[in-house]
Amino acid sequence: MKALILTSVIGIATLFAGVFKMRNNSVWVPLLGLLGVMLTIVADWNTNISWYNNMVRFDNYALAFSGITIAALIFILTISIDHYKGAGNSIADIYGLMVFSVVGAIVMSSFSNLAMLFIGVEILSIPVYILAGSNRRLTSSNESALKYFLMGSFASGILLFGIALVYGATQTLDLDQIALLGPTVQSPMLTIGVLMVLSGFLFKIAAAPFHFWAPDVYEGAPGLVTAFMATIVKTAAFAAFFRLFSTAFVSEESAWFKVLWGITAATLLAGNLTALFQTKMKRLLAYSSIAHAGYMLLAMLTLNKQAGGAILLYAASYTLATIAVFAVMLLVSEAQGSDSLAKFKGLRKNNPFLAVVLAIALFSMAGIPPLAGFFSKYYLFAIALKSNLFYIVIVAIVASIIGAWYYLKSLSMAFLDSDEAPEKIEVGLPTRIVLIACVIGALILGIRPDLILHLI
Amino acid sequence: MQELLQNVRLVPMEHYVWLSSLLFCIGVMGVLLRRNTIVMFMSIELMLNAVNLLLVAFSAYANKPEGEVFVFFVMVVAAAEVAVGLGLLVMIYRNQNTTDSQALQTLKW
Numbered sequence: 119m120k121a122l123i124l125t126s127v128i129g130i131a132t133l134f135a136g137v138f139k140m141r142n143n144s145v146w147v148p149l150l151g152l153l154g155v156m157l158t159i160v161a162d163w164n165t166n167i168s169w170y171n172n173m174v175r176f177d178n179y180a181l182a183f184s185g186i187t188i189a190a191l192i193f194i195l196t197i198s199i200d201h202y203k204g205a206g207n208s209i210a211d212i213y214g215l216m217v218f219s220v221v222g223a224i225v226m227s228s229f230s231n232l233a234m235l236f237i238g239v240e241i242l243s244i245p246v247y248i249l250a251g252s253n254r255r256l257t258s259s260n261e262s263a264l265k266y267f268l269m270g271s272f273a274s275g276i277l278l279f280g281i282a283l284v285y286g287a288t289q290t291l292d293l294d295q296i297a298l299l300g301p302t303v304q305s306p307m308l309t310i311g312v313l314m315v316l317s318g319f320l321f322k323i324a325a326a327p328f329h330f331w332a333p334d335v336y337e338g339a340p341g342l343v344t345a346f347m348a349t350i351v352k353t354a355a356f357a358a359f360f361r362l363f364s365t366a367f368v369s370e371e372s373a374w375f376k377v378l379w380g381i382t383a384a385t386l387l388a389g390n391l392t393a394l395f396q397t398k399m400k401r402l403l404a405y406s407s408i409a410h411a412g413y414m415l416l417a418m419l420t421l422n423k424q425a426g427g428a429i430l431l432y433a434a435s436y437t438l439a440t441i442a443v444f445a446v447m448l449l450v451s452e453a454q455g456s457d458s459l460a461k462f463k464g465l466r467k468n469n470p471f472l473a474v475v476l477a478i479a480l481f482s483m484a485g486i487p488p489l490a491g492f493f494s495k496y497y498l499f500a501i502a503l504k505s506n507l508f509y510i511v512i513v514a515i516v517a518s519i520i521g522a523w524y525y526l527k528s529l530s531m532a533f534l535d536s537d538e539a540p541e542k543i544e545v546g547l548p549t550r551i552v553l554i555a556c557v558i559g560a561l562i563l564g565i566r567p568d569l570i571l572h573l574i
Numbered sequence: 575m576q577e578l579l580q581n582v583r584l585v586p587m588e589h590y591v592w593l594s595s596l597l598f599c600i601g602v603m604g605v606l607l608r609r610n611t612i613v614m615f616m617s618i619e620l621m622l623n624a625v626n627l628l629l630v631a632f633s634a635y636a637n638k639p640e641g642e643v644f645v646f647f648v649m650v651v652a653a654a655e656v657a658v659g660l661g662l663l664v665m666i667y668r669n670q671n672t673t674d675s676q677a678l679q680t681l682k683w
Contacts, residue, residue, distance in 0.1 A: 233644045240651045247658050251665060260666045261678040267662055268614060271655050272605050275621035278648065279598055282625045282641075286591070286632040291640050307591070 119169050119176055120158040121184055122224050128152065129217035136210025144210040145202075148217050149195050152188050159185050172292060173231045178574045180228035182430050183357035187223040190349045190437045191216060193552050197445050198342055200546035201452075212252055215245035216346060223354035227361065232281045232291040235358060239277065239322070242354055243270045246347060250339040262338025269321065269331040277318025283311030293366040300369035309373040315362070316374050322355045323411045325381050326388035333392075336404035341451065344400060345444035348407045349437045356414050360429055363418060371421060378419060383510060385412035386517035393524050399447045399457040402528060403440070406483060409521055410436050416498050416514055420505040427571045428497045434570055435482060435490030435563050442479035442556035445549055446472050453543045464539030465532035472543065473532045475553045482560045484525040485518050490563035497571060582634035590631035597624035611666075611673045615659050622652045 128151035135144035159181050168175040195213065202209050222242030229235045247270060251263025285291055287308035288299045300308065317328070324332035336344045367374065389409030396402040414432055417425040449472065450465065451457035466473040482491035495518060502511050545553075563570060597620060604617025626645045633641025663673055670677055 233640075233647060236644075237647060237651065240655070244654055244658055247662065251662055254665055255669065257669060257678075260662070260669055263662050264611065264666060264675075264678060267659050268605065268611075268618075271618045271659070272602075272621075274651075274655075275598075275601065275618055275625070278622065278625045279628070282594075282628040282632065285629065285641055285644075289632070289636040289638060291644065 119167070119174070120162060121155050121176075121181070121188075122174070122221065122228070124151070124155050124158060125188070125217060125221050125224060128155070129214050129221060132210055132214040132217055136208070136214065140210065145195055145199055145213060148213050149192065152192050152195070152217070152220075155188055156185065156192075159188070168230060172294070173234050174225065174228045175230040176228050179357075179361065179426055180224075182570075182573050183227035183353065183433070184224040186430070186434055186437060187220055187227070187350045187353055190353070190441065191220050191346075193441045193555070194342060194346055194349075196548045196552045197345075197441075197448070199548040201342055201448055201549075203546075212249065215249050219243075219245040219249070219346070220350060223350055223357075226354045227357035229358065229361070230293045232284065232293070232296075235362065236274070236278055236281060238354075238358065239274055242351060243274065243322075246270075246343070246351060249343045249346065250335060252343065253340045256338075258338035259340060260338075262335045265331050266335040266339075269335075273318050273321030273328075276314050276321070280311045280314030280316075280318060283307045283314065285311075287311060293362070296366040297368065300366070309370060312367050312370045312373055313377065315367075316377065319355065319359045319362075320381060323352060323359065323415075324408050325411055325415060326384040326408065327381075329385070329388065329408045332408060333401050333404040336407070337398065337400045341400070341444065341448045341457075344403075345441060345448075348403065348440050348444070352407060352411065353433045353437060356411075356429055356433060360418060360426060364421065364423060364426065368421060375419070375421075378415065379507075379510060382412055382415040382419060383513045385409070385415060386514055390517045390520040390524075394520065396524075397459055399451070399459055399462070399528070402459070402524065403443060403447070406521070406525075407440070409517065410483075412517065413495060413498055413514060416502050416507070416510060419507055419510065420501050422501055422505060425498075425501050426574050428494070428501050430574060431490075431563070431567055431570045432494040432498060435494040435560065438556045438559045438563070439479040439482040439491060442475055442553055442560075443483070445553055445556075446476045446479070449543050449545060449549070450540060453540055459528055459531055461540070462528065462531045463534055464536030467535070467539040468542045469540065471545065471550075471553075475557055476532055477529055478557050478560060480525045480529045482564070484522040486522070488561070488564045490560045490567070493564055493567040497567065579634045579637065582631065587631060587635050590628065594624040594628040594631070597621075597627070609675050611663060611675050614675065615656065615663075619652060619656065622648055 132148045135147045166177045219242050222238050225238030247267040250266045251259055253259035287303050287305040288296050321328045389405050393402055393405035417429045454461040482489035485491045485495040499511050601617045601621035605614050629641040629645050
């Protein structure tokens with residue numbers, strides 16, 4: 119709860135930093151504040167208190183996922199120190215919106231009432247609609263914002279209708295009571311409601327066949343915002359998804375299990391296969407994020423409480439790798455004027471540091487040992503096999519082989535010799551720190567995955 | 575208040591469910607079929623209001639206030655969403671001089 123209140127206060131303080139024209143110094147308000155929030159999360163560990171008549175409950179699950187989103191925001195804000203150099207006064211608004219969005223992420227990982235779920239989803243989404251359009255004069259940014267807005271509010275509408283039907287069937291919004299009453303309810307409204315909540319979530323996490331908006335939105339939004347959407351929004355959506363379906367809707371398993379099974383397979387294949395044909399880095403990362411959502415959906419299928427740890431590990435390793443790739447991509451596309459894959463050709467020649475970071479991050483995404491990506495995938499597959507999900511694991515393994523192909527393809531670009539190799543790119547100290555932290559994080563989680571796996 | 579709830583209960587619950595499902599479907603069709611973005615916004619509002627109606631009906635039948643309170647939250651969220659959405663539209667109109675959704679198709683594949 120401290121984390122939630124403190125983060126909201128930091129958001130307001132960041133806006134005030136903008137009012138007082140602190141310009142580029144305004145980043146320190148959220149940055150230091152969020153480090154403080156991390157401390158409160160550590161202090162609250164193992165307390166497991168519910169607040170306000172069980173509207174939110176800060177158990178270890180909630181704290182761990184809030185911690186990941188806040189850490190990701192700290193990384194993104196640190197990169198932004200270099201990236202937004204020379205930007206105008208409105209920069210504090212962007213920071214403020216990012217912090218407010220993370221408030222939504224905290225609510226989404228700690229809710230224990232369907233009303234809080236809806237509010238969390240909206241607090242998370244509404245600032246991101248604005249952020250996606252924050253490059254006001256660029257048509258692609260406008261289009262991205264509008265598409266995200268329409269798809270996002272459409273999905274919330276479906277989610278909300280599902281919540282209303284579940285309320286009608288069980289006469290309660292409380293997760294624990296829904297879990298208790300669920301098996302006794304005969305009404306078809308509960309089944310339909312659960313399926314509508316499911317499809318609302320699938321829209322939000324961009325699972326196939328609801329993924330068509332994601333590549334457009336990711337490509338059009340400003341790079342840093344795309345990194346925000348690919349990491350924080352996705353992690354928060356999964357935190358809420360798993361929290362809801364592993365507690366309240368377990369009894370309705372017969373209704374959603376087969377649907378989710380098919381969607382997981384479709385997401386894994388659609389994401390990875392379409393990524394093969396991409397020529398732009400941002401779009402490739404968009405499809406790869408769809409594919410990674412597929413792996414995380416695999417854990418949802420197990421209906422296993424332990425799967426929470428596996429999702430947490432996967433989210434952490436995915437976040438580290440994604441932020442590193444995005445940081446490199448931002449630098450290269452700024453220097454080269456485009457994020458096309460061809461512009462990465464010969465990156466190694468003049469920028470060995472960036473090329474090595476890119477290599478480690480992409481290796482981690484592709485799931486090559488000893489990096490974090492390998493072990494997080496391994497645990498997901500192991501848990502799925504333990505629950506007798508044999509066929510879907512085979513699909514996932516095939517998908518990850520396809521995935522390795524395009525990650526290595528884009529990586530080979532960077533290590534090829536080329537005459538048009540990018541000039542030496544200046545990497546500022548803050549970005550350098552983030553890149554090194556991501557690489558070290560990927561290595562540590564690869565060697566000691568149990569650090570995170572058994573947290574919850 | 576009790577009298578009001580009794581009046582709500584004069585109509586069978588199924589009717590509320592069907593009516594709001596119908597409104598919701600009209601909203602969904604509006605978002606999917608219309609090209610003017612302002613009409614699409616209106617359709618999303620219609621979807622949310624269908625949910626509000628459903629929540630109020632359920633809450634009157636269950637004789638619990640949760641659903642009615644939730645409706646206030648939904649209204650606030652809907653207002654915030656519209657504020658952002660119209661802001662985005664104004665921005666787009668300034669750049670493109672149109673609010674037709676077909677004009678925004680630069681991002682593909």
